[in-house]
Amino acid sequence: MRRSAVITGLGFITSIGNDRTEVLHSLRTLRGGLAPVEFFGNPALPVKVAGTIKGFSVESPSWRDWRYPERYQLSREQLRSLAPHGVYAVCAVEQALADAGLKADGLGDGATGLYCASAGSAFLLHHHIRQMHAVRGARGDPMGLVASIAGTLNFNLAAFYRIRGAVGGFAAACASSSHALGCALDDIRLGRQERMLVVGAEDVNAETVLPFAALHALSTNSDPAVASRPFDRRRDGFVASGGAVCLVLEDEETARRRQAPVYAALAGWGQAADGYSVAISHPEGAGLGAAMRRALADAGLAPGQIDYVNAHATSTPAGDRSEALALRSVFAAAGARPRISSTKGLTGHTLSMAGVMEAAFCSLALRERFIPGNANLVEPDEACADLDLPRAALDIAPGIVLNNSSGFGGSNVCHVLHRYPQ
Amino acid sequence: MESFPPSPTSAKATLLRHFPKEIREAYARSGATNDPAAIDTVVLGVLLDHVPDKARLAGLTLDDSVALIADLGLDSIALAQIVFFFEDLFEISISNAEIMGVRTVGDMRAFVRRKLADLSTAPPV
Numbered sequence: 001m002r003r004s005a006v007i008t009g010l011g012f013i014t015s016i017g018n019d020r021t022e023v024l025h026s027l028r029t030l031r032g033g034l035a036p037v038e039f040f041g042n043p044a045l046p047v048k049v050a051g052t053i054k055g056f057s058v059e060s061p062s063w064r065d066w067r068y069p070e071r072y073q074l075s076r077e078q079l080r081s082l083a084p085h086g087v088y089a090v091c092a093v094e095q096a097l098a099d100a101g102l103k104a105d106g107l108g109d110g111a112t113g114l115y116c117a118s119a120g121s122a123f124l125l126h127h128h129i130r131q132m133h134a135v136r137g138a139r140g141d142p143m144g145l146v147a148s149i150a151g152t153l154n155f156n157l158a159a160f161y162r163i164r165g166a167v168g169g170f171a172a173a174c175a176s177s178s179h180a181l182g183c184a185l186d187d188i189r190l191g192r193q194e195r196m197l198v199v200g201a202e203d204v205n206a207e208t209v210l211p212f213a214a215l216h217a218l219s220t221n222s223d224p225a226v227a228s229r230p231f232d233r234r235r236d237g238f239v240a241s242g243g244a245v246c247l248v249l250e251d252e253e254t255a256r257r258r259q260a261p262v263y264a265a266l267a268g269w270g271q272a273a274d275g276y277s278v279a280i281s282h283p284e285g286a287g288l289g290a291a292m293r294r295a296l297a298d299a300g301l302a303p304g305q306i307d308y309v310n311a312h313a314t315s316t317p318a319g320d321r322s323e324a325l326a327l328r329s330v331f332a333a334a335g336a337r338p339r340i341s342s343t344k345g346l347t348g349h350t351l352s353m354a355g356v357m358e359a360a361f362c363s364l365a366l367r368e369r370f371i372p373g374n375a376n377l378v379e380p381d382e383a384c385a386d387l388d389l390p391r392a393a394l395d396i397a398p399g400i401v402l403n404n405s406s407g408f409g410g411s412n413v414c415h416v417l418h419r420y421p422q
Numbered sequence: 423m424e425s426f427p428p429s430p431t432s433a434k435a436t437l438l439r440h441f442p443k444e445i446r447e448a449y450a451r452s453g454a455t456n457d458p459a460a461i462d463t464v465v466l467g468v469l470l471d472h473v474p475d476k477a478r479l480a481g482l483t484l485d486d487s488v489a490l491i492a493d494l495g496l497d498s499i500a501l502a503q504i505v506f507f508f509e510d511l512f513e514i515s516i517s518n519a520e521i522m523g524v525r526t527v528g529d530m531r532a533f534v535r536r537k538l539a540d541l542s543t544a545p546p547v
Contacts, residue, residue, distance in 0.1 A: 064440045077474050080503070139509075142502045 004267075005188040006420060007363045008260040009100025009248030011092035013201075014357065015051030015241045015347050018069070019095060024364055028393045030375045032346045034224035034239055039206040046220040047213050049227045050204055051241020051348030058084035059205065061127040078160055081143045083121030083152050085201040088244035093157060093199060096246035101260055102195075104161055111194040111254075113165035114158050115184050117176030117352040118200065120150035122207035153201055165193050170352075174312075175271075175407030176200065177245075178355025182269035182413055184249050194254045200353025202242030208351070209240040215279060217316055228349075229376035230313035230342035231320050231384050238314040241348030245357040262420045263363035267301070267400070270294025274410025281319050281406060285326025288312070288404060288412040292330045295402065295414035303334040306416075307398035308371045310358045312406045313342035314349040323404065324383040332386045338402070339388050345375030355405035359415055362401045366419045369397035437511055441467055449511070456542055458535055465534050468507055469527065472500045486528025494527075508534060514541060 012019060015033025016026035025031065035052045039045055057067040063079040072091045074082075082090070097104055128144035141147075146155045151169045158167040166187055170179040177200030184196035202208060212218050219237035221227035228239040255262060272290035274282040281288070296303060309327065313320040320342075331338060343361050350357055365372060371394040380389055403415040438446050445467035451460035466484060473479060473494050482488065490496045496504070501524075505516050514537045524533050 075474065076472075077497075080499075138515075139506065141506065142499050 003189050003191060004252040004265060005185050005249050006252050006255050006265050007247060007263040007417070008250045008255050009096040009102065009246070010263065010360045010363060011095030011097075011099065011246040012243075012360065013053060013056075013088040013092050014243040014245065014350070015053060018053075018055055018091075020099065020364070023361075024368060026346060027343065027361060027364065027372045028370060030346060030373055030392065032225065032228075032375055033241070034227060034348055036222070036224060039210055045210075045213075047210065047218050048222040049219065049224045049239050050209060051239060051243075051350065053088060053204055053243050056087065058087055061124060078156070081147050081156055083124050083147050083203060084205065085118055085121060085203045085242055085244060086147070086152055086156050088242070089153050089157060089199050089201040089246070090160065092201070092244040092246040093161070093197065096197070096248050099261075100248040100250075101258070102248065108162035108164050110164045112163055112197065113184070113187060113193040113195070114154060114161070114163045114167045114197045114199070115170065115180035116153035116157065116168075116199045116201075117170045117180045117356070118150065118153045118202055119173070119208065119352050120152055121148045121203050122211075123203055123205045124148035126207055153199055157197070157199060163197075166196070172409070172411040173407035174314075174349070174351050174354055175405045175411040175413045176352040176355070177357070178359070178403070178405035178413035178415065179271070179411070181247065181249070181266070181356050181359055181415060182271065185266050185269055188249060188251050194251045196249045198247045198249060198356050199244065200350070200356040201244035202351045202353050204240070204242035208242065212238070212240060219315060226376045228315045228345050229378070230311065230315045230345050231324065231374060231380050231389055232377050233379045233381050235315040235317060235320060237316055238344065239348035241350045243350060243353065245353055245360050247356050247360050247363070262422075264366040264417045265420050266359075266415060267418050268295050268299030268416040269414065270296070270298050271411070271413045273412065276410050279408055281322040282410060283318070283322055285322040285324075285329070287410050288323055288406055288414075289326040289329045291412035291414045292326065292402065292404065295416050299416040301400065301416060303331050303336040305400050306331070306336065306338045306402050308362075308365065308401040309338050309340040310362050310372070310401065310403045311340055311342040312354070312404040314344050315342075319406070321381060321383040323406070324381060324387060328386055337386070337388050339371050339390055339394065339396070339398075341372050341374045341390060343372050345377065355403070355413060358405070359403050359417065362403050362417050365398060366401060366417060367422070370394060371396050371398055437507065441471065456538060461535055461538060462531050464511070465531050466527070468504060468511070469494065469530060472496060472504050474500070484527055486526060486531065488527045489525060490527065490530065491525070512538060514538065
């Protein structure tokens with residue numbers, strides 16, 4: 001019989017809160033995490049809002065300047081090989097381990113693995129490359145590579161926590177941590193691992209954010225209260241964010257044996273690519289629709305059994321439209337009408353970490369018995385006809401939920417989670 | 423409003439910004455006078471800053487015989503970072519071959535003093 005997997009721990013460093021309690025409050029009350037920013041001290045730049053991380057100061061390339069909440073203890077040996085988002089990640093992992101009732105020194109048994117997702121730190125990589133140019137290649141910081149390239153999260157976290165199981169990183173842009181979570185589920189189902197830490201994290205700085213402005217993907221709305229408005233007619237792009245989320249996924253029997261608290265079960269996942277464009281979603285959401293169907297089939301469910309969908313919708317005109325059409329093709333065509341919301345109206349778009357962050361939000365919704373709402377949605381796009389898009393959070397307990405993610409190259413990944421009897 | 427990134431500052435001017443006042447003052451003296459005692463103070467300050475587990479310093483007299491790896495707990499990466507730190511701080515160049523023989527606090531003190539002395543006696547180019 002195939003093994004089942006359950007979610008037993010969550011950790012959050014996000015624009016809407018730096019722990020589970022804060023995040024839950026933000027989701028229930030639609031308290032957003034966006035704030036004014038000025039990149040490169042240049043007020044002429046059209047991008048004026050980001051999903052900032054509060055309580056941390058990691059703007060310097062030198063870890064000696066960094067500040068983070070006192071409750072976290074990071075040694076010099078940890079800090080010297082971390083990127084800014086690595087600091088967020090360590091804090092999120094510490095929270096998730098405590099939440100799951102796990103000890104950091106108990107992860108080295110080979111039964112625990114680690115899958116991560118981040119784009120690396122363009123900021124820190126630029127700093128080190130600039131230094132290398134300055135000395136004409138003569139030398140460089142020995143930690144420069146492992147602190148800044150994609151993979152920095154798994155390099156560091158695997159070493160810090162002495163993890164000896166499966167370790168790797170995923171690079172599918174904004175679907176990356178969804179791939180990480182899906183592959184973690186497979187490893188548990190196949191009996192390869194008993195437990196997986198899934199971590200997504202991103203810097204929030206000019207080097208990570210502004211390249212998306214070159215793609216005309218970012219909102220130029222200067223009002224943090226309304227700049228991110230998924231599915232709304234007046235949306236004009238996404239608001240970038242970052243932070244870190246850690247989710248602990250465990251074999252159900254392992255969790256039961258140690259009497260771990262369970263948020264939800266991860267019942268299935270599916271992925272499908274668009275095969276269409278390097279940077280733009282398929283106009284009818286063909287790949288995302290296929291990914292949703294595959295996730296439902298993997299979980300053995302029909303569209304009508306889904307109570308809530310956490311949409312990928314980032315607030316871009318083209319992306320939200322294609323997702324709306326994909327949702328209609330899967331649900332309306334089957335006579336189903338689940339509640340649908342994008343929590344990015346509150347958080348902004350956290351890029352690689354979006355998938356695992358929103359799976360964690362779904363886990364909270366299942367255990368705490370509510371459905372997140374659509375912040376800043378005033379007038380839905382005409383492509384959203386027939387979709388049920390609640391404005392406020394609903395005090396309705398969902399039983400089964402679907403979590404969507406999409407990334408560059410047309411990668412689409414969906415997870416199915418269901419409520420777990422407490 | 424948050425500003426990204428913060429204003430740029432001179433790397434050399436800020437290298438010792440997190441160090442105690444006496445180290446920064448010794449550095450200023452070492453540059454002005456090439457004072458061996460001041461150089462020693464800076465070298466020791468930088469070494470101590472790179473010690474990963476400060477508890478190891480309890481009860482340890484930092485005389486010349488203290489071993490960088492066995493006693494202070496420095497690893498090869500920390501040694502490389504110390505070398506780069508000295509290169510930036512004193513504007514000297516240190517090759518891998520030179521640093522291979524540096525194993526103790528005394529070796530490091532002598533090594534930096536020698537490099538600075540060589541610098542001050544080098545013919546102008």
